[in-house]
Amino acid sequence: MAYNLREVTIRTNNSERGMQQIGALWQDITSGKLPLLFDSTHQFLPGVSPVSRYSNYASDENGDYDLTVMAVQSDFFANMEGKVQQGLYKKYDVKDADGSVEACTQKAWAAVWAQQKAGEIHRTFTEDYESSVPAQYTKDGCAHCYLYIAAAK
Template sequence: MHYEITELSPRTITGITARNNNFSPGSAEVIGGLWQQLYNGVYLGIPDKVNSRTIALYNHYESDEKGDYDITVGCETAPSAPLPQGLSVQTIPGGRYARFRVQGDVQSAVTDFWQALWQLPLDRRFEADFEEYTGTDPQNMTIDIYISLR
């Protein structure tokens, strides 16, 4: 898997959050449910978006990919944006990230990516990882995936 190392500044994400575990029954339903809520009206109610991309942020890791973590599905917003009721604000910390680019069908491309990532010998921080989606066609999407590094 090809990637590039990049330094990012902190970013503010506003969206809906749930606690999850990759190896729990129902994990895919938790993630799918968040995306469904986002596109069934939540996205339109998020103020002060800085662009049209959507983001899935993974943070507050209990340990590593086998432990619990928070997932927030939403978009990048101005740091001073008002917080609508029922939404959460998360910060993607600045720092060093490995940036991967995947393209194609959203569900299979992202699932295949994470399966392959867990086999890579990256020196992960397990602080904040995120997927940034560009495009509107779920069968042909560009997804930049950022993995926090030590």
């Protein structure tokens, strides 16, 4: 019998230990140990993209939060674009020409935190979403990180 998960959640934070937990979770997902992108027989699930949801914040980016990695279809992104147009979310599209997903993701979050510190955005700390795409899956050969940050109007 083949099965697959729709999402998996851990409680973590942005500490060094938290970053290790996140790395271990992603290793389990990309290896197929957790059948989110692959079914339990290790067959890739076509049309599925992994998206991280950050929610249940204890306070802000300095406290604990839930990290859920979800398997989504393409309509998820169209839905998020609609929320950006409504002003409910601010979108960040950051790329790394060297193809490093980690560097790309770090740049994207650094931009969020810099704008937050400067008072340019006001986060609601309800649900934020991240989709990081390795260079081998993009048309331009760059790694991309798309962040959707819940923002107060």
